[in-house]
Amino acid sequence: MSVVTQGTQLYVLANGVVREVECITAFSPGGNPADQIEDTCLSERSTRTYKKGLRTPAQASATLNADPANASHLMLSNLAESSDQDDLTFAIGWADGEDEPTVGAAGAPGAVDGLILPDTRTWYVFKGYVADFPFDFQANTVVQTTASIQRSGAGVWIPKAGAGS
Known part of the structure; x- marks a missing residue:
């Protein structure tokens, strides 16, 4: 059964604290396609052959109406400008x-990348860094941004308890 998007929330674990990025208007986690490794023999006359290579995580994007009074928007902007190298x-x-997710102690059972995720909700979790937080000023609208998040590694899709059974 399909799931509506109304009620979707984005959270970030930064500096040991989980915060919601409030009022996102769109989100795309980006892909994680496998690279192509060509292994065509010289004797082949018509078609190349390939093996699956390493995956290359793409950028996720979070669109929001930028609000200078919203602490979570300021946090994302500051993370984009930070020189910190930690995912x-x-x-x-x-x-x-x-x-909502909570911080999981190091090695806590059921923790996913430092978060305890309630099984009453479906989750998609990934690691990365905020690469950019550009403002978009257009006539007759509000100031928007599409924050870019460079993923590092694979994402994990965690269905809520009882899903698919």
Whole structure:
């Protein structure tokens, strides 16, 4: 059964604190396609052959109406400008639940990349860093931004308890 987007929330674990990035208007986690490794023999006359190579995580994007009074928007902007090299953990909570993630102690059972994720909601979790937070000023609208998040490694899709059974 499909899940509506209304109620979707984006969270980030930064500096040991989980915060919601409030009022996102769109989100795309980006892909993670496998590279192509050509292994065509010289005797082949018509078609190349390939093996699956390493995956290359793409950039995720989060669109929002930029609000200078919103602490979570300022946090994303500051993370984009930071020279910190540590990856952050991002989690998208699907609209099939409302519970929020919490910080998981190192090695805590059930923790995913430092987060405890309630099983009452579907999650998509990945690591990465905020690469850019560009403003977009257009006539007759609000100031927007599409924050770019460079993923590092694979994302993990975690269905809520009982899904698919």
